[in-house]
Amino acid sequence: MSIILSTEFIKLLMTDNKNKIKNLSVSSEVSLSVNGMSRTPKASPSTRLLDYLRDELKLTGTKEGCGEGECGACMVLVDGKAVNSCLFLLGQCNGREVTTIEGIDAPKLFKAFEETGAVQCGFCTPGFIVSAYALLQQNPHPTVAEIKEALSGNLCRCTGYKKIVEAVEKVTGNG
Amino acid sequence: MSGKPKNELNYVGRPIVRVDAADKVCGAAKYINDIEFPDLLIGITIRSTRQRARILKMNVPMLPPDVTFVTTDDIPGENYVTLFNKDQPLLAKEVVNYLGEPIALLAGTDEDALRKLAAQIQIDYEDLPAIDSIEDALSGKLPPIYGDDNVFKSYGYIKGEPGNAFAESAFIFDDTFHTGYQEQAYLETQGVVAFPYRNGVKIVGSMQCPFYVQKGLSPALKLDPHDIVVEQAITGGAFGGKEEFPSLISGHAALLALKSGKPVKITYDRHEDISVTTKRHPSKSIRRIGFDKNHHITAMDIDFVLNGGAHSTLSQVVLARGALGSPGAYKCDNIRMLSRAVATNQLPSGAFRGFGAPQAFFAIEAQMNHAAYRMNIDPYSLRKKNILRLGDRTATGQLLKESVGLEKALDAVAERTNFTEKYNQYRVQLHNGQPLKGIGLATFFHGCGFTGKGEELIKATASVDYSNETGVLIRIATVDMGQGMNTVMRQIAADALALQIERVIVNIPNTAEVPNSGPTVASRTTMIVGGLICQCCADLLKQVGATAEKRDFAEKVNMSNIKILTATRDYRVPDDVVWDEDKFIGDAYPIYSWAAAVVEVTVDPVTFEVTVDKITAAHDIGKAINPVLVEGQIEGGSLQGLGYASIEVMTETGGRLNQASFTDYIIPTTLDTPEMETIILEETYSRGPFGAKGVGEQPLVGIPAAYVGAVENALGVEFGEIPLTPEIIHRRVHRERRENTNY
Numbered sequence: 060m061s062i063i064l065s066t067e068f069i070k071l072l073m074t075d076n077k078n079k080i081k082n083l084s085v086s087s088e089v090s091l092s093v094n095g096m097s098r099t100p101k102a103s104p105s106t107r108l109l110d111y112l113r114d115e116l117k118l119t120g121t122k123e124g125c126g127e128g129e130c131g132a133c134m135v136l137v138d139g140k141a142v143n144s145c146l147f148l149l150g151q152c153n154g155r156e157v158t159t160i161e162g163i164d165a166p167k168l169f170k171a172f173e174e175t176g177a178v179q180c181g182f183c184t185p186g187f188i189v190s191a192y193a194l195l196q197q198n199p200h201p202t203v204a205e206i207k208e209a210l211s212g213n214l215c216r217c218t219g220y221k222k223i224v225e226a227v228e229k230v231t232g233n234g
Numbered sequence: 235m236s237g238k239p240k241n242e243l244n245y246v247g248r249p250i251v252r253v254d255a256a257d258k259v260c261g262a263a264k265y266i267n268d269i270e271f272p273d274l275l276i277g278i279t280i281r282s283t284r285q286r287a288r289i290l291k292m293n294v295p296m297l298p299p300d301v302t303f304v305t306t307d308d309i310p311g312e313n314y315v316t317l318f319n320k321d322q323p324l325l326a327k328e329v330v331n332y333l334g335e336p337i338a339l340l341a342g343t344d345e346d347a348l349r350k351l352a353a354q355i356q357i358d359y360e361d362l363p364a365i366d367s368i369e370d371a372l373s374g375k376l377p378p379i380y381g382d383d384n385v386f387k388s389y390g391y392i393k394g395e396p397g398n399a400f401a402e403s404a405f406i407f408d409d410t411f412h413t414g415y416q417e418q419a420y421l422e423t424q425g426v427v428a429f430p431y432r433n434g435v436k437i438v439g440s441m442q443c444p445f446y447v448q449k450g451l452s453p454a455l456k457l458d459p460h461d462i463v464v465e466q467a468i469t470g471g472a473f474g475g476k477e478e479f480p481s482l483i484s485g486h487a488a489l490l491a492l493k494s495g496k497p498v499k500i501t502y503d504r505h506e507d508i509s510v511t512t513k514r515h516p517s518k519s520i521r522r523i524g525f526d527k528n529h530h531i532t533a534m535d536i537d538f539v540l541n542g543g544a545h546s547t548l549s550q551v552v553l554a555r556g557a558l559g560s561p562g563a564y565k566c567d568n569i570r571m572l573s574r575a576v577a578t579n580q581l582p583s584g585a586f587r588g589f590g591a592p593q594a595f596f597a598i599e600a601q602m603n604h605a606a607y608r609m610n611i612d613p614y615s616l617r618k619k620n621i622l623r624l625g626d627r628t629a630t631g632q633l634l635k636e637s638v639g640l641e642k643a644l645d646a647v648a649e650r651t652n653f654t655e656k657y658n659q660y661r662v663q664l665h666n667g668q669p670l671k672g673i674g675l676a677t678f679f680h681g682c683g684f685t686g687k688g689e690e691l692i693k694a695t696a697s698v699d700y701s702n703e704t705g706v707l708i709r710i711a712t713v714d715m716g717q718g719m720n721t722v723m724r725q726i727a728a729d730a731l732a733l734q735i736e737r738v739i740v741n742i743p744n745t746a747e748v749p750n751s752g753p754t755v756a757s758r759t760t761m762i763v764g765g766l767i768c769q770c771c772a773d774l775l776k777q778v779g780a781t782a783e784k785r786d787f788a789e790k791v792n793m794s795n796i797k798i799l800t801a802t803r804d805y806r807v808p809d810d811v812v813w814d815e816d817k818f819i820g821d822a823y824p825i826y827s828w829a830a831a832v833v834e835v836t837v838d839p840v841t842f843e844v845t846v847d848k849i850t851a852a853h854d855i856g857k858a859i860n861p862v863l864v865e866g867q868i869e870g871g872s873l874q875g876l877g878y879a880s881i882e883v884m885t886e887t888g889g890r891l892n893q894a895s896f897t898d899y900i901i902p903t904t905l906d907t908p909e910m911e912t913i914i915l916e917e918t919y920s921r922g923p924f925g926a927k928g929v930g931e932q933p934l935v936g937i938p939a940a941y942v943g944a945v946e947n948a949l950g951v952e953f954g955e956i957p958l959t960p961e962i963i964h965r966r967v968h969r970e971r972r973e974n975t976n977y
């Protein structure tokens with residue numbers, strides 16, 4: 060699982076506290092691409108990427124499950140890498156390409172999740188899809204161990220993971 | 235009642251893809267936090283910072299005009315949340331009884347500004363001596379929190395002559411068991427929105443029981459129940475954690491909405507959610523068990539105590555299920571059982587999948603594993619001699635008349651895993667620094683539906699409407715919280731009416747649109763509510779003279795002059811199901827699901843880290859209406875049981891949880907997940923829809939004892955508590971080594 064974190068941000072996280080994060084300015088003008096569209100956010104660069112996506116762009120498929128990088132419900136792609144958008148600041152996205160669940164085009168993967176029974180309450184599902192998609196982009200034929208490793212940053216409390224891993228395996232089987 | 239229709243089944247028994255899956259995978263499904271409300275205010279909660287104290291004074295700074303502030307003075311009616319008792323206030327007034335208890339509320343547009351204001355509100359307290367453990371609660375030395383004896387509820391009975399039976403026993407074993415807290419850890423935290431609506435208020439939120447919220451708030455808001463409209467939003471997991479708790483948070487949002495005149499949303503972040511919501515009751519069991527020389531159980535003496543926390547919530551029913559599970563799935567004619575749920579100045583404990591049964595079954599099943607070890611017999615054979623079978627009577631004297639798949643389940647897991655051979659081999663394996671193997675077993679049951687008189691009190695009602703234009707509309711208050719209820723109900727109705735499943739929809743659970751089919755709890759949905767749907771469908775067929783076998787329903791409706799058909803059914807407890815709650819005698823449940831599970835582990839002999847290699851579980855749940863959904867329940871429930879037994883450590887110090895985030899409270903990930911093999915057994919129940927019983931809770935129940943049994947088998951050391959962490963194993967093994975140099 061690749062999670063990109065700036066050292067400055069990690070320090071801030073250690074000292075905790077949402078407010079401090081909000082007041083930190085990373086880069087004053089931000090422009091980025093979200094799901095293929097160029098955007099110049101109204102939100103301050105110190106906004107969490109998660110909040111920008113959900114509040115300003117209304118891309119609510121990205122969920123907040125913990126706000127501290129533990130659950131993966133907020134997973135998005137930044138330049139193709141899966142990252143927790145709750146730990147990522149808008150300012151860090153300057154000039155980068157962000158893809159959310161709404162921008163992921165992977166009909167086979169979606170179908171495999173639906174048909175295998177990998178979805179229960181569904182709150183974790185977009186995050187798993189994003190992680191699985193990132194894995195398959197990098198490594199189209201992962202082993203089960205590689206799938207489990209790639210999905211280990213995503214929590215699911217409903218399924219016991221078995222059917223999620225099977226769903227990803229099915230897609231790899233299809234090549 | 236709802237027997238097995240004779241027509242060909244197109245949906246029941248098949249892995250129909252759940253209706254909501256497509257929206258969920260692409261992120262289109264709207265949970266409460268994803269729905270927009272115009273002019274929405276954010277609500278936050280001001281909480282007690284003391285474990286037990288008198289509130290002397292609240293010092294509130296000047297508040298901006300656009301901020302709404304609510305205290306107990308703003309509660310129009312009586313200050314409690316209705317459940318079994320009237321002890322839980324909506325907001326604390328004179329005293330606080332746990333750290334985090336709500337005292338006041340704020341609403342405004344800017345959450346950060348509200349948090350700053352909240353920090354300026356100072357509350358002066360006078361601390362009172364806190365009751366901080368089960369032992370404190372029963373000591374009688376501290377002023378009680380509840381009643382005069384601090385006991386929320388107790389059940390007990392004596393059956394047969396336990397004294398004599400113990401005296402004549404060849405073996406007697408005494409054990410004490412402890413279980414810890416467990417957090418539901420639904421991925422979506424608690425959240426509701428309330429807004430003024432018609433003559434009252436409307437509440438939309440993440441919940442299991444819309445009618446609980448309505449009924450729970452009516453006295454406090456001083457509104458007729460029908461003026462409180464409650465609607466479930468798509469719910470991101472619940473596991474009991476959204477059974478009774480949403481009534482409290484909904485009440486808070488409603489008070490703010492009624493005072494401000496605007497929609498108010500309260501959602502908890504993960505830290506607040508873990509810190510203040512209900513958990514699984516910690517427990518303590520002191521048990522004695524006797525066997526004759528042939529290893530048949532002669533008697534049991536059970537003292538079972540649950541830590542209920544500061545308010546009674548659902549403790550009495552959790553206790554009842556625990557008490558009924560305490561003797562396990564065994565024949566035993568001589569029992570002394572005492573069970574109590576006690577009050578402490580800790581978080582209120584509440585509903586969690588299994589509902590008292592996981593604690594009780596951990597104790598009996600771990601004790602059976604210990605007994606097997608001490609009597610030098612393997613755990614499988616010991617169970618073979620003692621389990622309940624068709625025609626036997628349960629501990630409360632209930633005759634098991636049908637659908638008892640326990641022995642099949644036991645044999646299935648034992649054969650599949652080669653249990654006895656492995657167990658005996660591991661028992662004598664060399665301790666030479668190589669990884670140690672272990673295998674453990676548990677047998678268990680889950681009573682389907684409410685305990686005892688529960689279904690009689692709820693009187694569940696369900697309706698099915700039909701017209702050729704609109705198709706079938708199922709109207710029930712039962713919610714889909716991830717388990718797939720919507721899909722199961724559609725399967726049942728489509729086959730009962732012999733229609734295409736696409737013609738069936740399930741109404742949103744909204745108290746103004748659906749009858750009260752009862753809360754979505756107690757593994758009752760498929761059996762009880764699904765059964766009512768089946769009966770409604772049979773009524774509809776009859777209304778136009780159609781049958782499912784002839785598949786002529788639509789045609790017959792066309793020919794008749796009825797445009798819209800409707801059928802409504804109430805659940806009636808069958809006359810031959812008789813339960814005496816005071817004596818604790820009779821038919822505790824209409825029917826039981828049965829199960830056996832085997833856990834296999836490898837233990838590192840140096841670090842005592844345990845790797846779980848495989849869980850094999852067999853569940854007799856009657857007809858599996860949707861096998862993929864059933865497997866999903868079994869796999870997910872088993873993993874929750876494994877987490878409970880091993881890594882999910884939650885402790886408190888002075889009423890404050892030491893693990894209040896996902897960083898500190900660890901739940902299993904893909905890497906902690908063993909191979910899982912599920913065996914579904916279908917001993918059909920004559921009164922269940924197509925023969926179905928219940929499945930939701932049972933999978934979690936037996937895993938902890940099987941896990942601990944496996945670790946014991948690997949190490950040759952006994953344990954009496956969960957979660958069983960490497961630290962505990964380490965301490966125990968070293969003590970054992972000191973005490974017994976031969977080891």
Ligand code: FES
Nearest residue numbers: 124125126131145
């Ligand atoms: S919300 Fe970002 S990891 Fe949990």
Ligand code: FES
Nearest residue numbers: 180183215216217
């Ligand atoms: S499906 Fe509910 S958390 Fe994964």
